[in-house]
Amino acid sequence: MKEGINIKLSDRQNKIIQIIEKEQPITGESIADKIGLTRATLRPDLAVLSMCGMIDAKPKVGYFLSNKKGNKDILEKLSSIKLSDIKSLPVAVTESTSVYDSIVTIFLENVGTLFVVENDTLKGVVSRKDLLKATMSGGDLSTIPIGVIMTRFPKIVCCTEDETVINAAEKIIENEVDCLPIVEILSNGKMKAIGRVSKTNITKVILDISR
Template structure:
């Protein structure tokens, strides 16, 4: 009822809310404190209470926004454009990842190759040892990436929106428009964080 009153008439003072409910200001104090502490209401001195417009789920969302790519990225697995598709598949198995980032000198990102890309190219009758990764990879600038200072939530949204399993975490090089690969965020990362949050180990 308090929320409804503030929603309809806010900003409104505690005194006025108490009046509407035929209660004393003192009786109402704990409830107003709870609603303010939990973020449903905002209070401004000499103005009164107003509705924050935030639902319980939105408040939960604010927790999520504090998780940063920087703190959850894992080590990237890489190969070169000249690497054969056969060797790329071997690297993928050895490193136990679903995506390799293709780099040139200095760790500069030039492409991305996924298990799906490799599976597609392995269906042909060609010799996998003679096809270079450069022929079948997705190439810059058509690559979705994320930054160290981005939230994990934004990275997860990119994974879903672009239907990819993994994003390279990149750092812009000052001297050029090149991006250096410094990490990896995958659906596995997100699933692991989901489990940690759920078990109360994180956040």
């Protein structure tokens, strides 16, 4: 492990590694049984460990430790990269923006998620899935404000600039979303969207490291 890089696996992730090392190959269900949790609960941990090359899996066989040193280096590097280094600019609309105009914006900007902002404060998040549901529900999309269908706090999952790529990947997998707002906490306790991190951002970083 490279000196100076601090890799922080959770206690549960370390336990998973220990179980796989001892009993490989082993299925996800068996790992969950040994820890006393459900397979669904472990899914984010297994996904992150697989993504970073710590473990591999074969269908109908199970998980086993990866022997690829190059892949293991990915985890070291991802654990040292801050979101401030990879963030994209947020694409924002206001609560009064119509669903129709939001759909136009999401395609023109080629993003999967819009942030709803009022007076410099993050108020909500709208995904392509939200917009698809709105179109299927009928009604005049040009008169329906985006504030009606957006996801509001406390259901919004956020990141800060000083979190790592690994932190963001875990949140994206655990919450089954495509994109997270990167926020700055203001003096009044409200949040300002200063960036975004998506599955695409993380995939690009992994590809750059792999090359």
